[in-house]
Amino acid sequence: MAIYNTAILSTNTTLATGSGNRAITTIIVCNTDTSNLVLNLYAVASGNSAGTGTQIVNALTVPAGDTVSFDQEKMVLATGDQIIASSYPSTGLTATVSVLAV
Numbered sequence: 001m002a003i004y005n006t007a008i009l010s011t012n013t014t015l016a017t018g019s020g021n022r023a024i025t026t027i028i029v030c031n032t033d034t035s036n037l038v039l040n041l042y043a044v045a046s047g048n049s050a051g052t053g054t055q056i057v058n059a060l061t062v063p064a065g066d067t068v069s070f071d072q073e074k075m076v077l078a079t080g081d082q083i084i085a086s087s088y089p090s091t092g093l094t095a096t097v098s099v100l101a102v
Contacts, residue, residue: 001098014083024075024083024099025074032094040057041060042084044083
């Protein structure tokens with residue numbers, strides 16, 4: 001198992017990339033800012049791009065100082081697949097992604 005920590009930018013930020021088959025077991029997003037921030041999250045198949053057709057979380061408000069966890073469903077990433085996120089109106093969200101080789 002591996003853990004990746006990434007600051008989510010206001011532009012599309014890659015949180016995890018498939019390299020062989022890898023299962024995403026948990027995504028935890030923490031708002032370290034003093035104001036509410038909005039999270040968008042995408043599951044993007046190889047060769048595609050982040051957009052409305054790949055969005056899995058749409059404009060979720062993460063309150064200042066709060067944390068949200070996505071751990072109910074698991075996703076397997078094949079080579080080239082990506083989990084991508086963006087934050088607005090500014091940065092301050094940090095993602096921790098737990099990945100397991102399958």
